Amino acid sequence: MRTLSLPELYSNLRKHFGHQGWWPAQTRDEIIIGAILTQQTSWKNVEKAISNLREARLLGLESIRKAKLHSIELCIRPSGFYKQKAAHLKDFAEYLHSRYGGIDSMFSKDSGELRRELLSIKGIGKETADSIMLYVAGKHMFIIDAYTRRITSRIYGSDPKIPYDELRFDISASIPEDLDMYKDFHAQFVELGKRYCKTKPLCNDCPVKSYCQYNSKNG
Numbered sequence: 392m393r394t395l396s397l398p399e400l401y402s403n404l405r406k407h408f409g410h411q412g413w414w415p416a417q418t419r420d421e422i423i424i425g426a427i428l429t430q431q432t433s434w435k436n437v438e439k440a441i442s443n444l445r446e447a448r449l450l451g452l453e454s455i456r457k458a459k460l461h462s463i464e465l466c467i468r469p470s471g472f473y474k475q476k477a478a479h480l481k482d483f484a485e486y487l488h489s490r491y492g493g494i495d496s497m498f499s500k501d502s503g504e505l506r507r508e509l510l511s512i513k514g515i516g517k518e519t520a521d522s523i524m525l526y527v528a529g530k531h532m533f534i535i536d537a538y539t540r541r542i543t544s545r546i547y548g549s550d551p552k553i554p555y556d557e558l559r560f561d562i563s564a565s566i567p568e569d570l571d572m573y574k575d576f577h578a579q580f581v582e583l584g585k586r587y588c589k590t591k592p593l594c595n596d597c598p599v600k601s602y603c604q605y606n607s608k609n610g
């Protein structure tokens with residue numbers, strides 16, 4: 392069995408699924424809100440919460456900052472852990488407003504400084520910070536989500552429990568510094584994970600089955 396390099400894997404997935412045009416949002420505020428809401432839930436639930444926020448005219452960090460906590464909680468209930476997440480959204484909006492007055496001045500910092508600062512804000516974990524860094528700030532930061540971890544461990548036989556930053560570093564070191572590729576590769580992992588590489592994988596129809604160690608052992 393031939394092993395695909397990561398750029399070859401990306402190219403195969405892109406040929407199969409097409410460019411995904413991620414992140415699925417209309418504004419930078421919406422990306423940040425979605426990245427906070429998507430923790431520990433499916434994107435379908437986030438979509439319901441985002442749609443409620445849009446209807447209530449609360450789909451912006453400034454509106455969230457000014458809104459009553461209870462109004463946000465009501466809108467984002469479908470995303471689960473809604474009390475915690477509503478508080479995190481308000482904390483982030485307040486932090487941005489009081490320290491910077493807006494997104495641009497915060498996100499003009501260099502990658503290392505910005506990541507450290509994002510991670511210091513309550514409710515922002517590594518995956519959320521890196522989603523904001525990549526899709527809002529336009530920094531080369533590969534996102535490691537559950538799909539990425541599962542797919543890379545199955546295709547390459549790597550440790551599924553590899554620490555977040557170790558896998559992020561390994562992937563970044565193996566692909567070109569191309570922002571569009573960083574964004575779209577993450578989206579391709581999500582697509583492959585949703586359609587084929589599920590908890591119980593559908594290997595027979597998978598576009599990269601000929602290059603996958605898991606399939607070669609179990610297929």
Ligand code: SF4
Nearest residue numbers: 588592594597600603
């Ligand atoms: S062949 Fe199976 S295990 Fe391998 S990536 Fe595809 S769905 Fe996942």
